[in-house]
Amino acid sequence: MKSIKEINQKIREGNICVVTASEMKDLVSELGVEKAAKEVDVVTTGTFGAMCSSGVFMNFGHSDPPIRMQRVWLNDVEAYTGIAAVDAYLGVTQLSEKSEEYGGAHVIEELVRGKEVTLRAISKGTDCYPRKEIVTEISLEDINQAEMVNPRNAYQRYKAATNSSNQILRTYMGTLLPNFGNVSFAGCGEISPLNNDPDYRTIGVGTRIFLCGAKGYVIGEGSQHCPPYGTLMVKGNLKEMKPEFMRAAVFPGYGVTMYVGIGIPIPVLDAEMAKATAIRDEEIWTEIIDFGVARRERPVIKRVNYAELKSGKVEINGEEVRVSPLSSIYMAEKIMKELKRQIEAGEFFLSAPVERISKDCVLKPMRLKEVKLVRSVMTPAITVEPETSVEEASKIMIQKGINHIPVVKEGRLVGIITSWDVAKAVAMKKVGRVAEVMTRKVITTMPDEPVEIAARKMEKHDISALPVVDAKRRVVGMVTSEDLSKLLAR
Amino acid sequence: MMLQLKFDPKTVKKPIISLATLEASALLNIIRASVGPREGELVVEVEEGKAEKVVEVLKSYGVEVHSIKKAVERDEEKCVHCGACISICPVEAIGFDDEKRVVVNTTKCIHCGSCVNVCPMKALALP
Structure with missing residues (x-):
């Protein structure tokens, strides 16, 4: 012992x-x-x-006349200012407003490397802090505290x-x-x-x-x-x-x-x-x-x-x-x-903990009022077969006021034809069967997928509708970006 | 060995890779290709013994040929040896040495650039 x-x-x-x-x-x-x-x-x-989950609390010191910083940026990366007048917390993951590849971590590293960064702050101005704007250069030496x-x-x-x-x-x-x-x-x-x-x-x-x-x-x-x-x-x-x-x-x-x-x-x-x-x-x-x-x-x-x-x-x-x-x-x-x-070398001494940290796990998921699933927003799908003519498909689009028709063969999804595909077929004088112009690699969703995931798929692939399929790839519905935006507008 | 081929508006229209394969009776493995209507750039791997003949044929058709000797370059200052690149490399050219430092096997590297795009420190670059 x-x-x-x-x-x-x-x-x-x-x-x-x-x-x-x-x-x-x-x-x-x-x-x-x-x-x-x-x-x-x-x-x-x-x-x-x-x-x-890292960052730095800083105290910049007071300017003359003084400012109560309501928003502050360091090299265009915003720091949190919901604390006292010239205190701020800069988080490492905060992104620059000018570049996707520069953020709080870069600002912190530059400060540690002894470089100057540009501080910009704004305020509405108060009786005690009349200044409304400030732009200056700061280095780690200039600021009072910088506590990670x-x-x-x-x-x-x-x-x-x-x-x-x-x-x-x-x-x-x-x-x-x-x-x-x-x-x-x-x-x-x-x-x-x-x-x-x-x-x-x-x-x-x-x-x-x-x-x-x-x-x-x-x-x-x-x-x-x-x-x-x-x-x-x-x-x-x-x-x-x-x-x-x-x-x-x-x-x-x-x-x-x-x-x-x-x-x-x-x-x-x-x-x-x-x-x-x-x-x-x-x-x-x-x-x-x-x-x-x-x-x-x-x-x-x-x-x-x-x-x-x-x-x-x-x-x-x-x-x-x-x-x-x-x-x-x-x-x-x-x-x-x-x-x-x-x-x-005798430069570092150990310290005993003054309090123990918990050995129990308390990790609760975020409580959500309700998870909206694709099932609740999808609409019945109108489908065509690969052998259907492009002309017939275009008629269906106009009659039903839709832009996307899933293509099914023996009940299974094999492609999708859009109004754009039809327009392209006409332009290229290839108005034959659907199979010739349809897109075969179809991005799909499932009835029990949350709508956020369906929306992310559309955004990522730059498309505006997804066929909803079951485990056997049978089409059970359609969900469009309009259906989703209606949901969000409510 | 690895060759970088540059095609101008004239040469880019001809089936020169096929011609080189036939005339030099060598196998060309296309590692990277970027071909447009006005120009093209290819990186091909050629078996060592046939390289000279292949270069000769390619040049006779007006293709600009450079042999690639350097592998992907790792910036020693920037690299922290995390190894994020290791599993991305399609030819297992990147690994750790005994001291857990990232090392690139220069002869295995095929210049695909996959690792360049995943490095969190931007420490990798194609020369």
């Missing part, structure tokens, strides 16, 4: 034994739990990955992603290739902080941590904290951070985020902690879920452990599928080594 006080005394005296989490696994295998607990004082853990406060960081483990659909998907889990083309996963597994203290004995409110190169603190459990998918809320002084341990990133087709580097020292208080820090990737399980289904409850494709994920290949439906990490194990290792160095 050792106390944190004793460990700090050893740091002061310069006879501390620190190992990284990677080193600890082998050490425990070699020495056994008891002996390792005696020998090792601190295990450094680390993670470096995309952490969208991240509501959710350092996910203990995370669900891996794949894609069963036939479309390429651009997600926050990276680019997912169609037909189970790849798998992506986040988190660093056995070296990640919370996996090395799964009972949250030493990581709690007040634990001193390494945050992007600065000393930071755990300030509570993170949002969506749900053990063993635990998370942390952390803070640290941006002015002390180093650009090499943070990085603005763009997930193509999704948005901006920030790669945040976190290191947490785990005191080896007893054999139990030595055992906890010996955890291996093989023991850390998660699920691969299917992003091809754009619902809250995405289907689980299979259970996997981090050793399988890190091997670079997993098997799905009998086929080998390649795996991409999204977190950087290399950078996590670098952070663990840097934290180890700081402790050994």
